[in-house]
Amino acid sequence: MEDACAVGLSNNNVVSLLPRRTVTLEFRNITCSVNSFSLTKLKYEQKQILKGVDGCFKPGELTTICGPSGAGKTTLLNILAGYTTRGAAGEISVNGSCACASQSSGRGGARYIRQQDDLRAHLTVREAMSLAAALKLADFSAHEKKEKVHEVLSLLSLSGTYQTLCRDLSGGQKRRLAVALELLSDPSLMFLDEPTTGLDSSSSTSLISLLNGLARGGRTIVATIHQPSALLFEKIDSVYCLAQGRALYHGPRARLLPALTSAGLKCPPYHNPADFLMEVASGEYDVDLVKVAGVMKRYKPDQSEAFDPHSVPTIPALQHTKDIALELKSMPFISDSKHQQIYKKNMYRQSGLLRQTWILLYRNYLMTTRNYSLFMYRVAAHVVIALLFGYLYLGVGSEASSVLGNYVYLYGSMLLVVYTGKMSVTLSFPLEMDILRAEHFNRWYNLGPYIVSILAVELPFQMISCVSYVVLSYWLTDNPLEPTRATLFLATIVATSLCAQAWGYFIGSTTPTKIAVFLGPVLACLFSVFGFCLALSDTPKPFKWLHHVSYFRAGFHIAVHSVYGFNRTKMHCNKEYCHYRTPSKFLTEMDMEYIDVGGNMAVVLSTTVIMHVLTCIALWYRLNKR
Numbered sequence: 001m002e003d004a005c006a007v008g009l010s011n012n013n014v015v016s017l018l019p020r021r022t023v024t025l026e027f028r029n030i031t032c033s034v035n036s037f038s039l040t041k042l043k044y045e046q047k048q049i050l051k052g053v054d055g056c057f058k059p060g061e062l063t064t065i066c067g068p069s070g071a072g073k074t075t076l077l078n079i080l081a082g083y084t085t086r087g088a089a090g091e092i093s094v095n096g097s098c099a100c101a102s103q104s105s106g107r108g109g110a111r112y113i114r115q116q117d118d119l120r121a122h123l124t125v126r127e128a129m130s131l132a133a134a135l136k137l138a139d140f141s142a143h144e145k146k147e148k149v150h151e152v153l154s155l156l157s158l159s160g161t162y163q164t165l166c167r168d169l170s171g172g173q174k175r176r177l178a179v180a181l182e183l184l185s186d187p188s189l190m191f192l193d194e195p196t197t198g199l200d201s202s203s204s205t206s207l208i209s210l211l212n213g214l215a216r217g218g219r220t221i222v223a224t225i226h227q228p229s230a231l232l233f234e235k236i237d238s239v240y241c242l243a244q245g246r247a248l249y250h251g252p253r254a255r256l257l258p259a260l261t262s263a264g265l266k267c268p269p270y271h272n273p274a275d276f277l278m279e280v281a282s283g284e285y286d287v288d289l290v291k292v293a294g295v296m297k298r299y300k301p302d303q304s305e306a307f308d309p310h311s312v313p314t315i316p317a318l319q320h321t322k323d324i325a326l327e328l329k330s331m332p333f334i335s336d337s338k339h340q341q342i343y344k345k346n347m348y349r350q351s352g353l354l355r356q357t358w359i360l361l362y363r364n365y366l367m368t369t370r371n372y373s374l375f376m377y378r379v380a381a382h383v384v385i386a387l388l389f390g391y392l393y394l395g396v397g398s399e400a401s402s403v404l405g406n407y408v409y410l411y412g413s414m415l416l417v418v419y420t421g422k423m424s425v426t427l428s429f430p431l432e433m434d435i436l437r438a439e440h441f442n443r444w445y446n447l448g449p450y451i452v453s454i455l456a457v458e459l460p461f462q463m464i465s466c467v468s469y470v471v472l473s474y475w476l477t478d479n480p481l482e483p484t485r486a487t488l489f490l491a492t493i494v495a496t497s498l499c500a501q502a503w504g505y506f507i508g509s510t511t512p513t514k515i516a517v518f519l520g521p522v523l524a525c526l527f528s529v530f531g532f533c534l535a536l537s538d539t540p541k542p543f544k545w546l547h548h549v550s551y552f553r554a555g556f557h558i559a560v561h562s563v564y565g566f567n568r569t570k571m572h573c574n575k576e577y578c579h580y581r582t583p584s585k586f587l588t589e590m591d592m593e594y595i596d597v598g599g600n601m602a603v604v605l606s607t608t609v610i611m612h613v614l615t616c617i618a619l620w621y622r623l624n625k626r
């Protein structure tokens, strides 16, 4: 029993990490089709990516899904994992319980490791692991989590990288860390998309050896590999080969060549069987692949063949409750009662919502302190613009002869904080989406705590930037320093900027970056027109609603009013004649005489809340309906 569950990964490493249960994944008649619009034919065309594939992935096996480029490997992996299921149909069963393939959820507690490195670049390996453990292992004490992190890292030969920032790891180490982060919760079923892409042959081999070792511990591990080398292929238990959206071969690796031979396709001596399979699947042998697949499926090995199909996935220890308990007991760092608790629950519990929020806040804080230059640049940009505006519009706020100049300063200020608030998140959030999707899919945390933790960092950033701009520029332009006016002006600028930021989150979370790049500024421009250039009385009837809902207009009107409204007395005039000596005259001509400050502030604040709620709904939809 000891041997069956312990895996030698490196000479010194013996794995005692066991999955809590074994998972057999069966799938029947999986199809996937996508509709794409043909510009030449001006109609939607349906493309069938998977054409009814069947199979079964067993515990204790490392299975590779291979096949030529475009055969449908990633599509099949995504559907089986439940990561992306759009256009999918068919049946998938986990340990006998069936579900529709179009259902998007982590099947059997599946963990999915994408081809891209979904790591937080500014965390050290230790921090990344400890924070992941804190999120995923709610039932473990601090000491147990530490031990677990230590054990997983040493299992994956990453102990030497404790203090290394994730961004400084080598490609192979990044892939191993991605596996380590998911291994913390001992998943029974793991999917990896092209884990060896971009790695040199020795890193690829060591990663596949690692996966092979993890499979021996009782896990079901499925990885897409474009074209495995001969050495890599030796470490794979089971092969699932796709060709043109159909299964060409599915079975033990050791049975591949006899099966191909039975279909009249003999692998030349000294040829890598994986390469030969790929050549057949790519159609290089000019054979009917459907017929070949049929013959290979019917192939039965002779009794005399040395290969024993049951030799690979044997995990006798995991078939009996008592044995599992015994095996778990052999893990030195968890108490007996803890074993029993975990075993009873048969799951590693995620932290509670409050604790998740706290951990994610701490993670953001750590990442921000490592990447503080970004914050400094943002504040510095606001300070520089404040000095520039202050210089260009020096003293315009107290002079009756430069009221129009001050009006432009107020508009420019509003435009600045709207753009900086909106664009900083519009462009950065789509980059965050991929990691969010992966972490959320792998059940690190819930959406609510994630959003709170993001806002708790971004909101103060933007507020500090706005305050530093307003304090300097307002003072240099010599606008009224009466506490009520100055406070209202500052509050309006900050609130409008945060509203623009909320819009930025919404655009960033719902549109691809390429569209967000122009949609953000276009909307900001559109809304700004209704505040500065176009009075309500001049607005055509069909567009009047835009005037009312424009947060830019609302904020701008309050800002102007805070400076020239509230019965401001006549201003100093340094010329013979100043048209706007009486501030109320200026407000009347600008159609801003009767401004409902409370109502306009309500427009700004309610738009902020509505956009954040819409962002949450959009994110929830994107994360749960894939």
Ligand SMILES: Nc1ncnc2c1ncn2[C@@H]1O[C@H](COP(=O)(O)OP(=O)(O)OP(=O)(O)O)[C@@H](O)[C@H]1O
Binding pocket: 034, 036, 047, 049, 067, 068, 069, 070, 071, 072, 073, 074, 075, 076, 226
């Ligand atoms: N959303 C989509 N719209 C249109 N075609 C798609 C879509 N998704 C996938 N395809 C097509 O389906 C086919 C299979 O894609 P998939 O990514 O699964 O292939 P693959 O076998 O993983 O290829 P590779 O090894 O090159 O990554 C490809 O021809 C791809 O262009």
